[in-house]
Amino acid sequence: EPGEIRDPVCKICGNKAKYRQQEHFFFKLSTFKDFLLEHLQTLKVTDNARNYAMEWVTKELRDWCITRNLEWGVRFPGHDNLVVYVWVDAPIGYISFTEEYCNNTGGDWRSIWQEDSRIIHFIGLDIAYHHCIFWPAMLKGANYSLPWAVIASGMVKIEDKTFSKSRGYVVWVNEDYLDHGFHPDLLRYYLASYTSHTKDLNFSWKIFQDKTNNELVGSLGNFLYRTLHFAHKNYGVIPEGEVSDEVFSEIRTTINTVIEAMDQYEFKKAIDNILKLSGYGNTYFQSYEPWHLIKQDTKACSRIVKDCLQIAKALVLLSEPVLPIKMKEAWGHLGQNGDVTQLNYNEALIEIESGTELPKPITLFEKIDDKKIKEMNVILNKRVAQANAKEASISPKIPEITFDEFKTMDIRVGTVVTAQKIKGSDKLLKLMIDIGETEPRQVVAGIAQTHLPEELVDKQIILLANMKPAKIFGTESRGMILAADESGAILLMPERSVKNGTAIG
Template sequence: MSKNFQRYLVTAALPYANGGIHIGHLAGVYVPADIYCRYLRLNQQDILFICGSDEHGVPVTIRAAKEGVSVQEVVDKYDKLIRESFEQFGISFDIYSRTSKAIHYQTAQEIFKTLYDKGVFIEETTEQYFDPVANRFLADRYIVGTCPVCGYADAYGDQCEKCGSSLTPDKLIQPRSKLSDATPIKKPTKHWFFPLNQFESWLKQWILEEHKEWKTNVYGQCKSWLDAGLQPRPMTRDLDWGVPLPIPNTEGKVMYVWFDAPIGYISATKDYFEQKYPFGEGKNGNAEDWKLYWKNPATKLVHFIGKDNIVFHCIIFPAILKAEGSYILPENVPANEFLNLEDEKISTSRNWAVWLDEYLKDFPDKQDVLRYVLTANAPETKDNNFTWKDFQERNNNELVANLGNFVNRVITLTHKYFQGVVPALNENFVQKSDIDLLENLKTFPAKIAESIENYRFREALGYVMELSTLGNKYLQENEPWKLAKEFEKNQARIGNVLHLALQIVGNLAFLAEPFLPFTAQKLQKALHLGRFYWKELGSQDLLVVGQTIENLGLLFEKIEDEIIQKQLQKLAESKKVNELQNKKPQPFASEISYDDFAKLDIRVATILKAEKMPKSEKLLKLLVDTGIDQRVILSGIAKHYSPEEIVGRQVCVLCNLAPRKMMGEISNGMILMAEDADGSLKFIEPSAKVWNGGKIS
C-alpha cells in the first residue's frame, strides 16, 4: 500500500437514470471499482466509495418522451431500479446519491458561481441547432444523422453508438431532430464557455509528465486530445431540465450535464456526511468532514469509468477543479475498454444487452458467477466479448471444477475422517510437500495485492484461482482417501493434509472476498472464522485446531445447456423486436395521376368460403360476395391465416383487375392486404359492417 495517503476516495461513474445497468457497465466500471474498494477495506484503509444516479442530460429527457411520462417520473423509476440492482449484486457503495437532490444543485451552483465570479467563463453568442417544428434549441443528443466515420444512420450529435467515434452535430451527414424528424436550422443563442485551451499546457504537464503510470488506453486518449489542441467548450445548454444557472437573466438555460455530473461525486460525499451527522457534529466527526476527502492532499482520489468518459474525467473535470482552486485532483483514472455481447456492440437503444435486474431474477443466487466471469474476461486493455457459452464454461470448468471442487472435497473429508473438526498439525509427520505448500501460500497475498493496486483485476483473480489449483494439486498428490484405508496407521498424516488444506480454504475465504463476496461470506461462516485482514493472510494459523467446520454443501452448481439456451433465445427475441421497431416503410412508388387512381374499382366484399390450394404453401382459394357477383380469388395468405378464421370476414377487393391463371385456377381480383413490420399480412377491412359492393373511394 502507498505510504503517501491517509485516506482513499473512490468514485464510480454516475449511471444515467434512463435505464437499467447492463454487463457492459458492470465490467467496465462497477465490478473493478468494487474489487478495489473491498480490497482497501480488507487493508483497513480509510475509504469512501461514492456513486449516484445522474438524473440530468438529454438521455433522461429522451427516455421520458419515449415512455410518455414526466422526466421526474423517469428518474425516480430508474434510480430505484439501479440502486436495488447494485445492492442485490453486492456493489458496496458507502453512499448511492442522486443529482436531483438539493445538495447537488447547491454544490454545482456554488462551483459554477465561483468560476463565473473569477471571470473564467467566456460569454459568447453562437449559432446553435434549432428545431423549427418543435420550436426549441437542440442539445447534441437531440440531433441524429449518418456517422461520417462508419455510415451508421442513427448516430448522435456527440457520439456514434456503433463505432464509438466522438462527433459534433456539424459532422453528421443529413442531421435531423429526434423531436420532430425535421432538419434543424441554426439560430443565435448565448452560452458560457469554459476555456479549456487556457489549461492545455497545465494538463500536458499534469497528465503527460506527472501521470505516466496511467493505463495505456487512458494516457493515449488524453495525449491524442492534447496533441490535437483544446478548444473552449460550452458549459450551458438551452433546456428545461437540469441545474439552473446561478446568475440572473438566464431563464431556460441549465448547466451542461458534463459540468454538473462529475460534481455529483462531491455532492454525494457531502450527502454521506450530512446523513451520518444530521445535526452537524457526531462523536467522531461532523458534516464538514467531506472536506477531508476533497480538499486534503493526503487523500487519494480514484475515478473508475468506461473509456467513453475519459475526456470528461481526465481533461474537463480536472481543469474545472483546477480553475476553482480548492479541490484535489484524481491520482488515477483506471478506465476499461468496452465489453461486447455475443460479438456485437452492446446497445441500450437496440436493447442488445444483458440487464442486471433481469439477470438477478433469472439467476437469483449466482451474483458471484457473473462477477467472476466479468472479471476473468474484463476489457482492461482491449475490447472483450461476453458470450453465454463462455459464461457457462467458466462456471462449470473453473468455479465448479476448481474452486468449488477443492472446498467441497476438503470440508467433506474433514467431516468424514475428523467429524467436522480441524485436525492438529503433527510436526513429526510434516513432509516436503507441506513445507512447499506453506511457502507458496505466503506469496499469494502480496501477488494479489500488487495486481489490485495496479488495477490488474483479471490478473489478481487469476492468482486466487491459482491458489485453489494449488490446493487441489496438493490434495491429489497426497490422496488422504487412500491413506484412510489404513486410518489408524495414517491418522496423523491424514490430519496434516486436511489441516493444511483447510488453511488454504480459510485464506481463500478472504483473498477471494473482493471478487466473490457472497461466496467468501458463505465460507467464512461455514469455517466459523472471525474477521481477518490482508496483512494476516498467507498464514497457516487462520483456523484453530479443534474448531468446528460446517458442511455447507456445493459452493457452485453446474449450469445446464437449457438454461443458456433460454438466455440466447431472449437475446434473439430482443434483436427481432428491435429490428421491427426500427424497420422503416418502403419508399413511395412513382407518382400517378388522379385519372390513374380513378380506374381502380375497390369494393367491400364478404368471404363466403376458403380452402387451401393443393400443392401450394402460400395460396388460399376464396369465394367472395362482391354484392354484384360471387367470384373466386386466389390469395397468398395461407401462411398468415387459416381458412376457418377468415370465413365471414369483410375485406377490400380490387375488382377490375384482369383475371389471372394460377396453378390451373382463374383468380378474379385481389384482396387488399397491409404488410406489418414483422412481415405479417393484415386485412384492410371496414371498421363497421358495410353492404357488399360498397365502393371505396
C-alpha cells in the same frame, strides 16, 4: 463543429439545418493546457484513457462550452433559456454525495476533496475526456483535490453492439438473471474474470456457463468442498499439525501476485492467480490421497489435511472481493469467526487454529446445464431481434439502386501515404492516398477521434474515387474513404494486400 458538415439535415425530421447566433458560456479550458499535460503524466490512468486525453490536450485545446439549449437540466444562473452542460454539474455530484455521506457518518468531506487524498474514478472509456481533461481542470480552478487515478473500462456488448436500455441491447439483472435463479456472485465473477478490465466484453451465456462450471465448480468449489468434507467427516475439527513451509510459500507468492494485479486494476490477472492456487490445492490433495493415507499414517494425514485447510482459508480471503456472498458462507464452513470482508489478505499467512470445530459443509456452486443455457439464449436472441427490428423501423429507408447505377461509382483500393491532423478541427484528418494514379489523392476524412495519423500510414483502405471534389474545413477533398459506423469509424480494408487502384465492383 459548425461548418464541418456539408448540407446538414436534422436526423429526426430530415429538414435542412439552420445556423443561428446564440449566447453561450465557456470554461477557459485553453488556459489549463500546461497543467493538464503535467497532470496526465503523473495521473495513474489506464493507457486507453491517457492516450485519448493526451491526443486532445497536445493539439489545440479550445475553450469548453458549458451551456446547452435544452428543456431539462440545471438552469444556468440568470439565463432561463440555458441549462448547464450535464458534464459540468454531474461530476460536482461526486463532491455533494461525499458530503452527504460524511454528514451521516461523522466524517469530514473536506479531508477527501480539499486535502491530500486518493480519489479513484472507475469509468467507461467513452467518458475518458470528461474525467481526464474537463473534470481535473474544474477541480484545479476551484482549488480542490485532483483525481489520483482514472480507470477506464471497456464496454459490455451484445453481439458487438454496446449495451443500451433505450435501443434494447440489454440483459436485465432481475428479469433475465436473478429471476432465473442465478446467484449474484456468478455474474460478478464472470464480469471480473472474462477479460482485461480495459477491453470490451461481449456477453455470452455459453462463456458464462463454461466459467461457472469449469472454474467455480470444477476448480475453486471442488477444492473447498472436498477438503472441508474430508476434514469434517474424519476429524470434525481442524486437525493437529503444523502447516508446511511449502504451502505458506505458495500462499505468500499468490498474495503478492494478486496484490500486484489489483494495484494495476487487472482483475482478471488477480483471479487467474487465485485459480492457480486452487489448482495447486487440488493437485496437492489428490497427490497425497488422504483417503488412503489416513489408514496408513494418521499423523501425516492430519498435516496434509491442515495444509489443505490453510490453502482453503487463503482462497476464501483472496476470493471474497469477487465472490462476497459465497466466500462469507465458506468462511463459516471453515469454522472461522469475524467478518471476512474486514480482514487483510495477510490473514491467510496466520496458521489456521487446530481444534476449531468444522460444521458440515455444503457445495458452494452448482453446475449450469445446457438446457438452462439454451433457454437463456432464446430469451437473449429474442431481445436482440426486437432491438434490431426497432433500429430498422426508425432508420430512414434507403432507396434501391440498379446495377448500372452501382457501376457509376468508382471504388478502388488505395494505400495511405501520409496522414495529418487538420488544424482547428478535432475530427478531421488530411490523407494522401495512392490509388494507382500519377500523384496521390488528397482526401479529408472525419476519423481523427478514432484513428491516430501515424497508425494509418501504409494501410490499405477503400476509396470512393469519383466523389465530387469539395472543400471541407478549408481543405480540398477528392474522394471519400469507406467505413462502418459502430461507436466510431471502422475502416473497410481488403482481405489481403492488392495493387493500388484495384477496382471494387
